[in-house]
Amino acid sequence: xxxxxxxxxxxxxxxxxxxxxxxxxxxxxxxxxxxxxxxxxxxxxxxxxxxxxxxxxxxxxxxxxxxxxxxxxxxxxxxxxxxxxxxxxxxxxxxxxxxxxxxxxxxxxxxxxxxxxxxxxxxxxxxx
Amino acid sequence: xxxxxxxxxxxxxxxxxxxxxxxxxxxxxxxxxxxxxxxxxxxxxxxxxxxxxxxxxxxxxxxxxxxxxxxxxxxxxxxxxxxxxxxxxxxxxxxxxxxxxxxxxxxxxxxxxxxxxxxxxxxxxxxxxxxxxxxxxxxxxxxxxxxxxxxxxxxxxxxxxxxxxxxxxxxxxxxxxxxxxxxxxxxxxxxxxxxxxxxxxxxxxxxxxxxxxxxxxxxxxxxxxxxxxxxxxxxxxxxxxxxxxxxxxxxxxxxxxxxxxxxxxxxxxxxxxxxxxxxxxxxxxxxxxxxxxxxxxxxxxxxxxxxxxxxxxxxxxxxxxxxxxxxxxxxxxxxxxxxxxxxxxxxxxxxxxxxxxxxxxxxxxxxxxxxxxxxxxxxxxxxxxx
Numbered sequence: 001x002x003x004x005x006x007x008x009x010x011x012x013x014x015x016x017x018x019x020x021x022x023x024x025x026x027x028x029x030x031x032x033x034x035x036x037x038x039x040x041x042x043x044x045x046x047x048x049x050x051x052x053x054x055x056x057x058x059x060x061x062x063x064x065x066x067x068x069x070x071x072x073x074x075x076x077x078x079x080x081x082x083x084x085x086x087x088x089x090x091x092x093x094x095x096x097x098x099x100x101x102x103x104x105x106x107x108x109x110x111x112x113x114x115x116x117x118x119x120x121x122x123x124x125x126x127x128x
Numbered sequence: 129x130x131x132x133x134x135x136x137x138x139x140x141x142x143x144x145x146x147x148x149x150x151x152x153x154x155x156x157x158x159x160x161x162x163x164x165x166x167x168x169x170x171x172x173x174x175x176x177x178x179x180x181x182x183x184x185x186x187x188x189x190x191x192x193x194x195x196x197x198x199x200x201x202x203x204x205x206x207x208x209x210x211x212x213x214x215x216x217x218x219x220x221x222x223x224x225x226x227x228x229x230x231x232x233x234x235x236x237x238x239x240x241x242x243x244x245x246x247x248x249x250x251x252x253x254x255x256x257x258x259x260x261x262x263x264x265x266x267x268x269x270x271x272x273x274x275x276x277x278x279x280x281x282x283x284x285x286x287x288x289x290x291x292x293x294x295x296x297x298x299x300x301x302x303x304x305x306x307x308x309x310x311x312x313x314x315x316x317x318x319x320x321x322x323x324x325x326x327x328x329x330x331x332x333x334x335x336x337x338x339x340x341x342x343x344x345x346x347x348x349x350x351x352x353x354x355x356x357x358x359x360x361x362x363x364x365x366x367x368x369x370x371x372x373x374x375x376x377x378x379x380x381x382x383x384x385x386x387x388x389x390x391x392x393x394x395x396x397x398x399x400x401x402x403x404x405x406x407x408x409x410x411x412x413x414x415x416x417x418x419x420x421x422x423x424x425x426x427x428x429x430x431x432x433x434x435x436x437x438x439x440x441x442x443x444x445x446x447x448x449x450x451x452x453x454x455x456x457x458x459x460x461x462x463x464x465x466x467x468x469x470x471x472x473x474x475x476x477x478x479x480x481x482x483x484x485x486x487x488x489x490x491x492x493x494x495x496x497x498x499x500x501x502x503x504x505x506x507x508x509x510x511x512x513x514x
Contacts, residue, residue, distance in 0.1 A: 011260060031261065055282070055382055057274035058327040059266065063254060064247040066266045071324075074267045076275055076377045084377040086262050094327075099282050110265070122264065 008113070008120060015122040016107060018047035020083060028083040049105040050128060051079035058094045065111040073097045077125055079105075090124040102128040129226040132364045133352035134511070135345050136165025137473040138236075142309045142340035142461035150177075150184045150240035151196040153341040153463075158197050158236060161343035166355050170345070171230035172203035174220045176213025176237035177465035178500075180206070182252035184240045193238070208465075210256035210500030211414060213237055214342065215468030215507035219367050222509075225346050236343030237470075239463035249337050253464070256501040258375040270334055270415060272376050272502040274326035277417035280383045281328070284432030286420065288328055290439045292319040294416035295332050295458055297444050302455020304486040309338050309461030333416045338461030342469035344476070349514075362479045365493075366401070366510035368394030376502045383432075385418075387506040388425035388497060395495070395508040396427075403427030406510070407491040408449070408478060410471035412499045413456040419443075422497055423451060426508075445486060453478060453486045468498035472509065479513040 013019040014031040021032035021042035028045070029036065036042045056075030059066070066072070073089040075097065089097055090108065103125035110122045138160030145153065154175070162170070173194065180189045190204035209216045214237025221235035241249055254263040257272055267275075280286045296316055302308040314332055322332040347355065349363050370390035373379055379386065396402055403426055411426070413419035420434035428449050429437045437443060443451035454460050454474035457467055475494035477483045492513050499506040 015264075055275040055279040057267075057271045057278060057329075058324075059268055059271050060324045060326060061250070061270070062266065062268060063251045063263075067247070069266070071327075072266065074265065074271055074275075076382065086265050086267055086375065086377045088266050099278070120264075124265075 018049065018105065018123065020045050020047050028081060030083050030085065047083050048080040051077045051103060053089065053097065053099055053101040053103060054078045054084070055099060056089065056097050058097070065113065075125070077103060085123070088124045089126070091126040104128045130228060131349035132222050132225045132346050133349040134362045134472070134476045135347050135352055135355040136161045136167065137476055138162070138164055138343045139307050139470055139473055140340065141307050142338050142463060144242045145339040146242065148339065150180060150186060150238055151192060153240060153339060154193045154236070154238040155196050157341040157343040158234060161234065161236070161345050165345040167232050167345060170199055170202050170232050170234045172224060173199070173234035174217035175204070175206050176208065176215070176217040176468060177206055177239060178208060178210050178213050178256065179252050180240070182255065183249070184243055209505040209507070211412070211462070211464040212468055212498040212500035212505050212507050213465040215471070215496070215498035215509065216369070218344065218468060218472055218509060219369055219507055221346050222364050222367055225348055231347055231351060233346045234343060235346060235469060236341060237466035237468060238341035239465040240339050241337045241463060242339050246337070261375055268326060270326040270329050273415035273417050274329045275376065276382055276421065276502070277328055277415070280417060280421065283383055284435065286432070286435035288320060289316065290420065290435035291328070291333055291416045292316050293438050294413060294419045295319045297438065298413060298452050298456040298458040301445060301453050301486055302459025304484065305455045305460060306484070308455045308459050309336060310459050311455070329415055329417070335414045335457035335462035338463040340461060340463035340466050342466045342473055344469055344472050359480050361514040362476050362511055363514055364509060365512045366395035366399030366508070368392060368398065368508040369506070370394065371505050372503055374501065374504045383421065385421050385425045385499070385503040385506065387503055388422055388499060388508070391506040391508040392426045392497065395510050399510045401493065401510065405493060406495045407493050408453060408488055409451050409495040409497065410454060410474050411451055411456070411497045412467070413452060413458050414462060416458070419451065419456065426495070426497060445488065450488055453483065453488060468496070468507065471496035471498055472511070475511050479511060
């Protein structure tokens with residue numbers, strides 16, 4: 001097991017478990033923040049793992065770490081609790097992706113990072 | 129506050145300028161601007177540059193550029209708001225002259241983008257969005273605008289032809305601009321059949337990777353006569369700056385550019401004018417969908433009507449509201465940190481009557497809108513001929 005960078009490590013709660021925060025006025029923040037405009041405190045929550053695609057694209061020209069994957073769909077997903085995330089849409093023919101499509105969030109391998117090729121995980125969505 | 133005038137401009141023909149470094153690019157445009165203004169010194173300078181670190185492995189850029197321009201010990205600062213960096217330089221230079229702190233201030237921008245590979249450039253540009261929650265998940269910069277385009281098409285019925293018409297129009301203008309990177313016309317068919325980048329956006333819906341610099345000299349309006357000779361006086365009457373969330377997914381409305389709406393309102397209010405009073409504009413067409421949404425957010429057209437307006441030719445040179453007479457980022461090129469200053473140059477040249485074959489008939493008031501990232505920051509300036 002390789003040692004992960006602190007930068008990767010500190011994002012694990014959000015990326016692996018969808019940890020977020022809800023402020024006193026009910027607004028959801030993902031990832032959680034240091035302070036909130038709505039009040040001093042915000043309650044820790046976990047985001048819903050189901051939602052729908054509100055817009056999307058299919059990436060044909062990608063940065064190096066994703067170039068083996070092209071063409072791959074990416075979308076903005078509105079989860080059932082109202083929070084929004086940007087995620088790859090996996091296990092689907094890119095031509096079948098559409099606005100309004102129901103999806104669920106899954107824990108997936110995303111990419112290999114740096115010269116040592118450290119494996120980086122996070123979320124993708126797949127058709128519900 | 130004092131009124132501020134533009135007294136000199138400098139730019140080179142933009143492109144893939146393999147033989148010139150970031151220093152060379154800046155010094156070339158800055159020397160031209162100082163010669164154009166007829167100034168032999170500057171009090172200070174503000175330089176916009178998005179990422180001399182990632183693109184050229186050089187930070188502390190202000191000192192590098194002041195040194196190579198030969199103006200040390202003048203005060204110099206490099207400022208950054210991604211692709212809007214040199215409009216921020218413009219705003220800070222304007223503030224410094226308006227406040228009375230300095231008289232002769234150089235503002236400009238530079239980006240050297242072709243010393244890195246295409247993949248490295250894609251990575252550097254993506255850092256203008258949310259690195260941890262957008263870039264990490266594989267969305268590219270064109271991908272963000274593609275998602276805005278898809279949502280705009282879904283909500284308002286904006287068509288691919290309308291998105292493509294913006295590129296056709298801007299290339300037609302750029303064909304008349306000797307400084308443009310790609311000074312040639314393109315057809316609707318060429319745009320719609322170009323290489324796919326991020327669906328539905330194709331290569332000819334996207335601005336290019338460019339090396340270039342653009343520089344403007346500012347001074348108090350009441351001293352402008354010393355430098356302008358026969359040129360009309362062009363003054364800054366409005367400046368607006370606003371921010372929005374860094375991640376596109378955090379915005380209430382993905383088809384809108386709130387920071388542009390707010391920055392424009394601030395500039396309009398300062399100038400005491402409204403969108404109907406603007407004769408022409410340079411706007412941030414990093415992708416053609418951006419020009420469509422920006423023309424709506426500036427109040428030129430109703431929400432959702434930017435596409436039909438482009439298709440009707442309203443934004444063409446001979447239309448009711450010419451947009452991007454320079455060719456825009458699309459044809460003129462987009463050395464990200466230099467783009468805002470180049471917009472100020474085009475607006476100034478149009479108001480001076482020095483825009484050559486693309487000159488508009490007697491314009492009085494022009495606007496420049498420049499944004500960073502997917503709209504996370506925007507600056508708007510209004511310039512008027514006196």
